[in-house]
Amino acid sequence: MTARKNILLLGGTGEAVELNRYLNSLPSVNLITSLAGRTNKPTSLEGEVIWTGFAKFGGLSEYLKDRNVHLVVDMTHPFASVISPKAADTCSRLSIPYLRFERPAWKPLVGDRWISVEDLKSACRACEPYTRLFLSIGRQEISCFLCLTGKLIFIRSIEPIDVEGSANEIRNIIGRGPFSLEDELVFLKDQGINVLITKNSGGDATYAKIEAARQLQIPVVMIDRPYSPPQNAFTDIEDLKRSLMLYV
Numbered sequence: 001m002t003a004r005k006n007i008l009l010l011g012g013t014g015e016a017v018e019l020n021r022y023l024n025s026l027p028s029v030n031l032i033t034s035l036a037g038r039t040n041k042p043t044s045l046e047g048e049v050i051w052t053g054f055a056k057f058g059g060l061s062e063y064l065k066d067r068n069v070h071l072v073v074d075m076t077h078p079f080a081s082v083i084s085p086k087a088a089d090t091c092s093r094l095s096i097p098y099l100r101f102e103r104p105a106w107k108p109l110v111g112d113r114w115i116s117v118e119d120l121k122s123a124c125r126a127c128e129p130y131t132r133l134f135l136s137i138g139r140q141e142i143s144c145f146l147c148l149t150g151k152l153i154f155i156r157s158i159e160p161i162d163v164e165g166s167a168n169e170i171r172n173i174i175g176r177g178p179f180s181l182e183d184e185l186v187f188l189k190d191q192g193i194n195v196l197i198t199k200n201s202g203g204d205a206t207y208a209k210i211e212a213a214r215q216l217q218i219p220v221v222m223i224d225r226p227y228s229p230p231q232n233a234f235t236d237i238e239d240l241k242r243s244l245m246l247y248v
Contacts, residue, residue, distance in 0.1 A: 004030040005070040005248050008063075010087060011035050011045065014205050015101055015237055016075035020045045022241060023073075028248045032067065036076075036083070053083075060090050071247045073240075074100040079199055081226040088231075097247055100233045101240050103202040105225060106210060113219045120144050123197055126221045127151070130195035134188065136209060137199055137223070145197070146170070154191055178205045184212035197221040 004027075009020060011033050023031045024046040031047035034054070057063040064072070072091050074084055084100065091098035108114045117123045120137075124144045127133055132152045135142055139157040146153075146166040155161060156173045163170040179187075188196075188209075196213045198206075200222055213220050234240040 004028055006030045006032065006068055007248070008067075008069045008072045009033045010072065010074045010076050010083060012076050012080065013103075014203070015103065017045065018237065019073065019075055019101075019240070020047065023047075023244070023248075026248055032069075036080075060086060061094065064090065064094055064096060069096060071097045071099070071244075073244070074098065078102055078105070078201055078225050078228070084228065098232055099240065099243065100228075101237060102228060102233050102235060104235050105200045105202045106207065106222075108222075109214065111214045111217070112210070113213075113217060114222045115219055116222050116224060118224050120223065123221045123223050124148060127195060127197065130219070132192050132194045134191070134193045134196045134209075136206070137197060154193065179208055181208040181211055184208045185215065188212050188216055188218060193218060195219050195221060197223075199223045200225050 007023060007029050009016060009023060009031060011017070011020060012035055020031070020033050023029050033045050033047060033049050035049065035051055036053065054060040054063045057066065072087055074087050076083055088098055088100070115126050117126055120141055121144060124147070127145070127148060131150070133145070134154045135145055136156060139155070139159070139161045142155060142161065146163060146168065149167045151168040152171070153168050154171050154173060155163070156175055158174070158176050160174065161172055163172065196209060196218055198209065198220065210220065234243065
């Protein structure tokens, strides 16, 4: 009988949930899924799940060796700028196959009013002319926006955030997406939002806010993705599944 292959899935996205269920259904796979632990109520996953990184195991390199991992599949967020390069480099050094899924980035369409910026600091500067801001960037990276003054800032998050000490009025709206186009249109209009700040995450799950901003002619400060090496990268999940069969 052929031994089962140990596969480490680096998760944190909706696509990772789909692949988690697919890989766990394969009899030839022993699946381990890693989450960063940034939310207390993540989507339920199948198989073995580890939380909050690899430091408790002595680091990623030691974990891969100790667990005899045969393949690493990276399905983290396009803005996971630490774990993805580290995983790619570690796998290269250990001669472990590494595959990455990266959903295609959004592209501006006719009617969009995008202000493209390269990072969070540039996004903050781009917000200076506006007074009613909708931050849709995740709760981990809002601190630089709290340093603005005289703004009304709406922040939507799955869990409450700590905004003590800001010189702005902050309204934390608790909610878990995906949100419909109708939901986003109502929100943007009712709250009088005059600029949306978001990352170019790509995909369909959070695109409704982009479409709503287009319809309402609201400017969008769009934060570009960090550079990601193109090697072994997939933009179609079905292509990735087919390639996985070479390893399992």
